[in-house]
Amino acid sequence: MSRINNSQYGFMTTTDDIVSKRIGTTTIKQVEREAVMAINLSKFDKMDVGIAILDFKISELFLINFNDSPSFVRTVNQIDIHTPTTVIIPDCQQIEKLKFVLLSNLDDDVKQKLGKLKMFDPLVGREILKEHSLNEFNCNDLVAGAAGALINTCEEMRLIKPTNKFKITHVENRKFMLIDSSTIKDLELVSSSSDKGLTFFKFINKCTTKMGQRLLRTSILQPLTDVEDIKLRLESVTELKNEDQILFCIKSKLKQLSDLDSLFSHLLDDSGNQEQRVNNILLLKTNLMLIVELEECLNVNSPILQQIKEIFQHKNIGKSEKWTQWIFRCFKKCKGQNIEEVNDYVQKLAEEHDLNIDYRYDQIRGFYLRIKIKEKLTLPTEFTNIIHKKNIIECTTIDLLKQGSRLNDIVNEINVVSSSLIKELYEQSQDNLPIFFMVSESIAMLDMLCCFADFVNSQTGSYTCPEFGNYTHIRQSRHPIFETLFEFIPNDYSCVPELSRFQIITGANMSGKSVYIKQFAYILIMGQMGLYVPADYAIIKIHDSIFSRLSSDAHINTSTFANEMNDMNNILKTADDNSLLLIDELGRGSSLRDGFAVCLAILEHLTFLRATVFTTTHFQEIAEILGNKSCVLSSHMKSVEQYGKLKSEFKLEAGKLGTERYGINYAESSQILPSELITCAKELIEPLKSKSIKNDSKSMSKRRKLVLELYFALTQLKNLDCDINYKLDLLRTLQARFVDEINEATATN
Incomplete structure (x- = not known):
């Protein structure tokens, strides 16, 4: 976690805070999340992109620039991460393709706006940023233009005021892995295809704060690529995992914290009513006290945790906590005296009339009584405003109404007396927002690291701290989710760039091929997030991106095969030697000959790309043809015939699948189809068998490959x-x- 020397957060949301009606609590009502994104493109064919995203929930402006692919894969990735509710693009000829990409990837309820080119002027954009930023910034022309257009549009939509200020965060795109939209969807990283489905985020989420949950979601969609940063996270996770008492202490404090991003951003707006402002100050005081207590729990040694402790020790944290003491003590003393009198009065009523009575408070109704009844009951005449409910009667008395009125008078008096003080406290809090937002980011990181440690401790299977190198070797690995649902067969992975970076996996239907390649993606993402992985041992090669073609779903206006070819085209244009490609049964959407030919052509081209490739196929001839290349490893998921039925053992074995005609065997053993159809299928398959490839050059090529592999x-x-x-x-x-x-x-x- 890098140090942050400047304030980063900013402006107010358009939804007012609502204070809890329940007496004795002060909370901020969660506002509906809204985010606006502006996308700016280079005027030339360089595919340079500048993006600005304004997230209203956490009051943060993200500035991002990168060089994208012709299919805008990275731009779509940012849409997946930030899920904007409005997208703004310049109105010009060069963005026609971007319009089509957005149309294909944005949800129907996302608003799309075209902005005039002059709105994307970088000089104007920089001036606008200076007016609205809390911290220093440095951005190129494309990003400045996007930010200017975004802020202007938000002002026109009355989402922000000209006086609003907000945090600016520069996102260094090169430090994070790119996971394309298809992979995010197929692996169900943050959303499921079914309402009750278990996503990867839900599976590992043990965060106790909103800040931690937001960081966890981002870390899943954007794992790290810097080895040293990953190792620092793992070091912290290891320490927390091994220190149960420290972990328990930290989590017990974290769960009491409010959404600090939202709270701190509210302090920037002093236009709310007096009661809201008082409640914000009281809530600030409560959270600052918790942060002081949280710092005392951090008896730690790892660098990230020590840095977080240092931030919590900042002198302005304790100083800010003292600023709020007077109003807190005054409010607590007056309110406490009033509540004590109400308690005595209700207890006296209960004893006098022999009733089971308690009381509640509502800002509209004031104090009111709740009488539990088991049978029909006639109340004394002093009870008024009677409401009958199931097993309960709600009512009040003249004396109780007076107590409620008195409490309101106390609050009003404090509001009047403390008006100037509240204004001063707001100003002092605004001066300290840089450290406040740094604290919020530190809590998010601390919560996520505790989540990782808690998650690993809660698992019954073995998890190991991954190492990192120029190749991948994982022993006895398991699918992180499936192993919790049923008995799971572990498998190994060995992926050496020169020998086995391209792996072709064959096998019978339902033998575990797709699960095997998805499992590798999960392990890679977990490792690069800084999380332990489900294996006995793991050394992992860092990958900069993951692309996949796993799902057979087709778009409404596109056939399965056309959709498949479109996805592969995007992969071929974007992937490089640090990419991981997952391809499941390529060519299944066309005829046998065409599917085989296209599949072979694409896979052979990928062998020259130097990317790491895991592909499954039922075309065993492809494994034979490409298996002679030095970088290709052919394997199969083992299946055996048992009592006349085909049984999958879900275990990866090297070489060609020994069982032939497993599709017909499965249909025969399952007795799904009539026996005469099975007999007919067996007769038809004989003349369709491919001629074996037999030549001396193939044998010589295989021997050369074996010697090279040995070396x-x-x-x-x-x-x-x-x-x-x-x-x-x-x-x-x-x-x-x-x-x-x-x-x-x-x-x-």
Whole structure:
């Protein structure tokens, strides 16, 4: 977590705060979230994009710039992350393609606005930013133009005032992984295809604050790519995981905190009524006291946690807490005396009339009585305003109404007396907003780290702290969600750039192919978030992006195959050597020959891209054809015939799938189709069998690949930092495998 030296937050939302009606509590009502995004494009064909996003819920202006792909993958990714309710783009010829992309990716209830080009003027934009920013900023012309257009539009829509100020946050896009929209949807990272579905966010979310939950969601959609930053998070998680008492103490304090982003942004607006302002100050005082107590819990050593502790120790935290003492004590003393008198009066009524009575307070009704009854009851004449409910009678008395009126008088007197003081406290609080917002960000990070530690401790399966290197090797890994639902078969992953960066997985239907490649994506995301992963051991190669083609769903106006080709086109244009590509059964939406040809052509092209690729297919010939390339590893999900039925063992094994015609075998064993149809299918398949590829060059190519694999494997084994006995086991396994495979290749020839 990097230090922040300036204030970052800002303006007021348009929805008024509502104070809780219940006596003794002061809370801010949650406002409906609204976010506005402005997108600015380069006038040339450079695909440079500048984006400004104003999030009203947390009063934050995000400024982002990057170079995008022709299909605007990164722009769509920002839409997925920030979920804007309004999008503004310049009205010019160059944005026609962007219009189409937005139309395809925005929800129907998102407003789209075209802004005149002069609204995106960068010079005007910088001046507007200076007027509205709380902290220093530095941005390029595209971002400045987008920010200016956004603020102007928000003023026209009366969402903000010309005097509003807000936090500015610069997002360094290169520090975060890009996860494309298809992957976010297919992995159900933050939303589910069904209302009752379990998302990855819900599964790991153990945050106790709104700030922590927002940061967790962002971290899932944008994992880190800097190894040192990831290691710092993991170090903190490890310390919290091992210190149960500290973790419990921190979480017990965190759950008492309000939504500080919302509270602090309210302090920027002093136009509310006096009661709201008093409540905001009281709520500020309560939260500052909790932060002081939270700092005392942080008896920690890891760098991130120590930095958070230092921020909580800032002198202005304690100073601000003292500013609110007078009004808090005054209000508490007067109100407490009034409540004590009401308690005595209600107790006297209960004893005098032998009734089970308690009381409530409402700003409109004042104090009123609640009498629990078991049978029909006639009340004394002093009880008035009687309301009959199930097993309860609500009523009041003249004396109780007087007490309610007295409480209102007390509040009004305090409001009058403290008006100038409240104004002064507001001004002093505004001066301290930089440290307040720094505290809010620190609490978000602390809450998320506690969430990670709590999550790992709550799991029954083994979780390990991942390491990072130039290759990926994961032993006995499991699907994080599925293993909690049923007995899950663990699998290994080994992905070395020179030998196995391209993995082709075949197998019978329902054998676990799709789960296997999705499981790898989950583990990668968890590791780069700074979270332990479900495995016995894991060393992970950092990836900058994840793209996938997993779902077979087609758009309304597009066929499955056309949708499939469109997704692959976007992947081919955007992916690079640091990307992870997940492709499930490519070519299934077309005829057998066309699907096979297109699938082979695309996959062969991807072998030259140097990206990490996991693909599943029922075209076993593709595994044979591409399997001779040095970077390709062919595997299959094991299935066996048992009692005449095909049984999937959900275990990955190297090489070609031994079971043939598993589709027909499954249909036959399941007895879904009539037996005469199965017999007919068996007769028809014989002439359709592909001719085997037999030539000496294929055998020679396979032997060369085996030697190359042995060379790289020995090199990796030499540099592997692990127990010597484990190295010896790996060496013996490597030797036996090489001998078997080289003999097999020679025998084939």
